[in-house]
Amino acid sequence: MTNTHVLPVIELSLCIRCGACAAACPEHALAMDIESDTPFFAKPEACTYCTECEAVCPQNAIQCPLTITWGTQE
């Protein structure tokens, strides 16, 4: 299993439904659900984990945790 589709974590209990994350998503991977008025990954495969959604969220309701490891020098 690869980590290709790891997505930002959205804590809906903190979300104020402002839609800033969906508006900021450059790939339109995030969208607002019309019925529940909450953000969701409409196109998860399009998410590049750019962390823009985390940056713009005024509630810190979106987290993009990073793991830091050593790789080999090219």
Added chain:
Amino acid sequence: MGAEQDLTARLGQMVLFSGLPAEALLRIAESSVLHKYNAGDTVFSEEDEINSLLVVLEGDAAVFKRSLDGREQVFFHLHAGEIISAAALLLDDNACHSASGRACQATQIVSIPPSIFRDLSSQSSPFNWTLLRYLAGNSEQLSDLAGRLSLQSVRSRLAAFLIKQADQPGQTAGITQKEIAAEIGTVREIVARLLRDFAQAGWLERQRQRLVLKNRAALEEEAQRW
């Protein structure tokens, strides 16, 4: 094994309490309260009155201050066997926490009443010696942080932080850019920009949620720049 015997055994394995006789350890365990926290839980808040010595049994708690605009600066992390509030309890009966504490992962902390702590301090030389060494180490750590925050560039602090994180074996939990900013005394936007700079220089590579460090020599040279 009962809860008190279990706590006695766990306390006895810690450097601070390892020189104490079994009856002293049992007395501590009997009068202490065990607290369990999940990641993100507040352990204590700035301005809260200090009413116990806090000893971390397992996990990781960050001690930090937050500005009015929401910026945070992490001073240090408390891991198993480490304590907080000792200096304040020795100095003042009505001391308050000068910073806040938050669990970074599942964390267990035992709170020991001040009277028990002061009894130990007044009766046990081995305990005092270990406590003194611990507090001296704490002081050194804070001096180092003060020096880095005032004299080193954010770029150098970030390089040092990345090396430290990557060198930690078994690191499993991820860290957000905002949390990195709180560790190195800056804001998220600067962390994001510097990570892009480091990637462009070939020092690291972004692989979705992974930051893969690729050039230790360059990062170390940057980290050592004052």
